[in-house]
Amino acid sequence: MEVLVTRAAESQKELLANLLQFYVYDFTEFTNIAIGEDGSYPKLPELDAYWDPASGHHPYLIKVNGEIGGFILTKEIEHPRKYSRLCHFFILRKFRRLGAGTRAAVDFLKSSSGEWELSQLSSNIPAQAFWDKVIDKVGVEGKVSVRIEEGRRYQNFIVKMG
Template sequence: MGPIVELEVVPEPRKTVIENLLQFYLYDFTLYLDISADEEGRLPAYPDLHEFWTQPERKFPFLIRANGEPAGFALVERTDDGGKRPSYYMVEFFVLQKFRRRGVGAAAAVMLFDRFQGRWKVTQLKNNEPAQRFWRQIIGVYTTGAYKERTHPFNGHPSQYFES
């Protein structure tokens, strides 16, 4: 049996948990992007992270827990203009390496899709093949294959589009 996975909305007083996990996330991205540490050994701050607490009607910060301990985070944004069928974008999604391939990411993703019913877009970097495999698998199972994938014409990043 896999770990017990929970999603926790992160209130502003606890935003440092996301900031801290973002360092590990950005570290993973050094494989795919030209990201460097500063003289203090820190990777760059995430741009506009504060908006996840100043725009609570559109931006949703989540801590992913596995068996009660921090295991990752998800940043979700509502992208529609308030129409009947909401649209969401998975801005960022991260699971610590010790929890990967144990069902934590899959469970958290499904919980988010179920929580935010509507149209979804999930994008990966064109050279991040592990993320592409993960999302195609999760979304494929979640939608029983009923999703579209498009590649951005300029940057080449693939995105999956589907309804939850």
Template sequence: MKNYEIKRATLEDKETLSNLLQFYIYDFSEFMDLQIEDNGKFGEYPLNEYWTDCSRFPYLISLHEKIAGFVLVKLIDRDENNSYFSIVEFFIMKRFRRTGLGKQVAKDVFGKRKVQSLAMSDIHGYVVEIHNYARFDMEPLQA
């Protein structure tokens, strides 16, 4: 897979990420009882902490310079000897699924760090989210 990019989302990207989260939540509405609000949108995802909490890292994924998805990462810091990164949310837009992009992005995110374990949930052939935690070096993924 060529011509894709994973970049750290900036505060200017917050609206884009929020909009993508509506599609992400919509995808889950097929499997969960999720309702839209009176304004026609799903409830807002708590994104603010990704710019106020230094243990959270938002990333946008693009393919051929078009937005294709996102990855939200959180540092879980239990103590100085037991810290690891967790994929909180992982989303690839439907038009880019089954192209290998999600698989490559997951490899890229985890390939930049030492991975202890990784398990993916595959719903109807689509990589939707990463459930189990992986252990990493403590440097956040750089854009």
């Protein structure tokens, strides 16, 4: 299985917006988000920022065997310390449990050394298990810091160089 993560071009913004609908739908299992009267879920308010170079946001698309398979959205944080936040990660259901998500996440993080933060909803136990496995496979420097805050489980870690 070929899994490729590439930076999303601005011309792919609508594609990403469409994928975000599936992402939000999947989260309704853990949240109380209601579908709108128009049959769509709320839009990601900061979506446009992912194509603003000054914002520190970065959009990526995941392809599995040449087919759109998901996305990764990150943001660089500068204050009070410098780190990267993995804000959103999504794999289409047809590629789950095949290793595509793990491979995309591991390959992406291994190619992005430095300090990282990611989080999962406290109630989303499958996501917590997924990210524990990913972080273990990435190989981090030192310990992984874990904290629970406002209904979320946060993990901070440093990805080793090379």
